[in-house]
Amino acid sequence: MSLACSLHVCSKLRAHGAWLRTHPRLGIFLYLSVLCVLLMIFVDKPLEIYLKANVHGHMEGFFKVITGIGSGLHWYVGTLSAAVLCLIAAHMALTTEAHARFLSWARSWGFVLAAVASSGLVVTIMKHVFGRLRPRHLFDQGLYGFEPFSLASGANSFPSGHSQTICAAMVALMALFPRHGIWFAGLAFLVTLSRLMTTVHFLSDTLMGAYIGIVAVLLLKPLFEAGGHSLRIGRSR
Numbered sequence: 381m382s383l384a385c386s387l388h389v390c391s392k393l394r395a396h397g398a399w400l401r402t403h404p405r406l407g408i409f410l411y412l413s414v415l416c417v418l419l420m421i422f423v424d425k426p427l428e429i430y431l432k433a434n435v436h437g438h439m440e441g442f443f444k445v446i447t448g449i450g451s452g453l454h455w456y457v458g459t460l461s462a463a464v465l466c467l468i469a470a471h472m473a474l475t476t477e478a479h480a481r482f483l484s485w486a487r488s489w490g491f492v493l494a495a496v497a498s499s500g501l502v503v504t505i506m507k508h509v510f511g512r513l514r515p516r517h518l519f520d521q522g523l524y525g526f527e528p529f530s531l532a533s534g535a536n537s538f539p540s541g542h543s544q545t546i547c548a549a550m551v552a553l554m555a556l557f558p559r560h561g562i563w564f565a566g567l568a569f570l571v572t573l574s575r576l577m578t579t580v581h582f583l584s585d586t587l588m589g590a591y592i593g594i595v596a597v598l599l600l601k602p603l604f605e606a607g608g609h610s611l612r613i614g615r616s617r
Contacts, residue, residue: 405595412591416538416584424582425524428515432579440578447574449567450542452500455549459493488611491604492552496545499596503544503589512538515579540581543589546571551597557614 400407435443448454463486470482511530514537517523527535550568554561572590575581581589604611 405598409591409595412587416588419584419587420582424584425518427576428518428579428582431577432515432519435577435579443574443577446570447542447578447580450546450571450575452496452541452545455496455545456493459489459496459549463489463493484609485613487604487609488556488613491600491611492549492556494604495548495552495593495597495600498600499544499548499593500541502592502596503539503541506539506588506592507536507541510538511535512582512585515582519579537581538585538588539592540572540575540585540589542575543572543581543586544593546593547590548593548596551594552601555597555601555611558612559615 466482466486466489470479470486473479473482508529508531511527511532512535513523513525513527514534517534530536547568550564553564557564568590572586575586575589576583601611
C-alpha cells in the first residue's frame with residue numbers, strides 16, 4: 381500500500397471515529413444491525429439447533445423460570461402501580477417535604493414505565509414489519525426466515541420483547557437505585573440469556589431487543605431529569 385493510500389485510509393478512519401463520537405447511538409445501531417445480519421446468516425440457525433439438542437433438565441427449568449421476569453405485563457402493572465401509589469401518598473402527605481418527595485418518586489416510576497412502554501412499542505412494530513419466524517418453526521417444520529408484515533403469532537421473533545423489557549426496566553432502575561446496579565445488570569443478562577436458552581428466540585433477536593430497551597432509557601432520562609429533577613430514590617452507595 382502506498383503512502384498516499386495509507387494516509388487516505390487513516391484520514392477516513394479518523395473521520396469515522398469523529399462521526400461515531402458525535403453519533404454514538406446511531407453508530408452502535410448500524411454496527412449492531414450488521415452484526416445481526418451476519419448472525420442471521422451464519423450463527424442463529426446452527427446455534428439454536430445446538431441449544432435445542434443440549435439444554436435439558438435443571439438448566440432448562442431454571443431458565444424457564446427466569447424468563448418470566450421479562451414479561452412486559454408485570455412491568456407495566458408494577459411501575460404504573462408504584463407511580464399511582466406515590467401520587468396518592470403525595471396527596472395525603474402532611475408536610476411540604478413529604479409531598480415533594482413522593483411527587484419525585486412518582487416521576488421516577490413514571491420514567492421506568494415510559495422506558496419500558498416506549499421501547500415495547502418500537503419492538504412490537506418491528507416484530508410485525510420483519511415477521512421473523514420463531515425457532516419453533518425451525519424445529520417443527522424446518523422453516524427459517526421471514527414473513528414481512530405478517531400478523532401470524534409465530535412470525536414475530538425479531539426483536540425479542542422480553543429482552544427489550546428487562547433491559548429497559550433494569551437500566552432504568554439503575555438510575556433510581558444506583559447502589560444495586562450490579563444486581564440489575566446481572567438480572568438483565570440472565571433474562572436475556574434465557575430467551576436463547578429456552579430456544580424461543582435467536583441470538584440476534586435478543587441483542588437487538590436489549591439494545592432498543594437500553595437506548596430508550598438513555599433517550600428518556602434527560603427528559604425526566606429536565607429542570608434539575610433527580611430520578612434517584614435509593615442511596616448511591
